[in-house]
Amino acid sequence: MNGRSAMRPARLAPLDLLALGLIGIRTRRARAALSAVGIAIGVATMIVVTGIPASSERALLQELAALGTNMLQATPAPSGLAQGEPPKLPEESVAMVGRIGPVLSVSAVANTHAVVRRSDLTDPRDGSGLTVLASRLDLLETIDAHILAGRFLDPSAQAFPTVVLGSVAAARLGFPSLPVTGPPLQVMIANRWFSVIGILARTPLSPDIDRAALVSWDAARSELGFDGHPTVIYVRTREPAIEAVRGVLPATIFPEQPSQVLVSRPSDALTAKRATESAFSALLLGLALVALLVGGVGVANTMVISVLERRAEIGLRRALGASRGQIRAQFLIESTILSFLGGTAGALLGVLGTVAYATGHGWPVAVPLSTVAAGLGGAVLVGILAGAYPSIRAARLTPTAALAAT
Numbered sequence: 001m002n003g004r005s006a007m008r009p010a011r012l013a014p015l016d017l018l019a020l021g022l023i024g025i026r027t028r029r030a031r032a033a034l035s036a037v038g039i040a041i042g043v044a045t046m047i048v049v050t051g052i053p054a055s056s057e058r059a060l061l062q063e064l065a066a067l068g069t070n071m072l073q074a075t076p077a078p079s080g081l082a083q084g085e086p087p088k089l090p091e092e093s094v095a096m097v098g099r100i101g102p103v104l105s106v107s108a109v110a111n112t113h114a115v116v117r118r119s120d121l122t123d124p125r126d127g128s129g130l131t132v133l134a135s136r137l138d139l140l141e142t143i144d145a146h147i148l149a150g151r152f153l154d155p156s157a158q159a160f161p162t163v164v165l166g167s168v169a170a171a172r173l174g175f176p177s178l179p180v181t182g183p184p185l186q187v188m189i190a191n192r193w194f195s196v197i198g199i200l201a202r203t204p205l206s207p208d209i210d211r212a213a214l215v216s217w218d219a220a221r222s223e224l225g226f227d228g229h230p231t232v233i234y235v236r237t238r239e240p241a242i243e244a245v246r247g248v249l250p251a252t253i254f255p256e257q258p259s260q261v262l263v264s265r266p267s268d269a270l271t272a273k274r275a276t277e278s279a280f281s282a283l284l285l286g287l288a289l290v291a292l293l294v295g296g297v298g299v300a301n302t303m304v305i306s307v308l309e310r311r312a313e314i315g316l317r318r319a320l321g322a323s324r325g326q327i328r329a330q331f332l333i334e335s336t337i338l339s340f341l342g343g344t345a346g347a348l349l350g351v352l353g354t355v356a357y358a359t360g361h362g363w364p365v366a367v368p369l370s371t372v373a374a375g376l377g378g379a380v381l382v383g384i385l386a387g388a389y390p391s392i393r394a395a396r397l398t399p400t401a402a403l404a405a406t
Helices: 002-007 014-027 029-065 078-083 093-098 139-143 167-172 217-224 239-253 268-309 311-319 324-360 369-396 399-404
Strands: 071-076 103-111 131-135 147-150 162-165 186-189 192-200 212-216 232-237 261-263
Touching (some): 029 324, 029 369, 071 239, 093 232, 103 139, 167 192, 186 212, 324 369
Antiparallel strands (some): 103 131, 103 232
């Protein structure tokens, strides 16, 4: 029993196996570097071909989102016009829509049927093709509109006769900007003077707002005889649930007569956005697999040549008592370390390349962490697979055959 124990090869600690795996890398630095470069190029390619399209995709999706892919509009159905009196949406409809779970924000405007004029000397019937709308205070956030000059309606001003002009309305009324000092500009609405406190930038999502003079909900009630019934309800919702929200809006807005509510269909930009996401996903997967395959072939080739060149070392170690398992572990560890070093270098190069390219094009930088992790994990897996055959081949060499081949 003691004799058999003496014939067994000594067990190597993990650090000793690691040191053996590093021998080939330390003694053949140029070849190891070239092998690592091969896997680095593969991983860097994987990250670049995923990061750059992902950055481009994010920029494109931001542009599509700006086109209102998650916004709906509800208005009274035009069929009611044939009966004389157009239908009116309930006053509480805006609050009811806000209770729908996926709804992010909701606001509304209402046509006051008043006329806005530059001064009291203008023909009272000449409204210059503009409308006067009662507006809720949260309108800008919901329709993604922005102030060009001045400020928007707020609680401090909604009880007073103040107005905010859309971009087209301001141009037609001859107000390209607001004075910095002095008295505020004024317009005549329904024979009442309103102070202009703001001008809106163009609102591509809601062109009707560009041609409108906006007064606060309370001021419209007190100054213009507004009855409180909204005429357009703007709803911004979570994009995946937009069809479901659209389906329940009529009954939510007007439970008694849901057929009297017309809801716009989702924007065509939403369809384009979803198609873009699918196309990019398929493209990235194919490119990433090709990049990893190229790197794996390079590592496998290097390890096979390494086994052929180091037969004398293998034979000597086998003659001194090294087991087949220790020989396999040595070459397997070497190929794994080579791939890991190459993968780390490739990940850094890929991230830097993606950042540089995206920044140069003015895109938001998008380097998916899952891609970086997959690149490193794939590099290690490729190293294991690439080193499996060479390590098994090296372990099968007998000491006499290995030494005789030198």
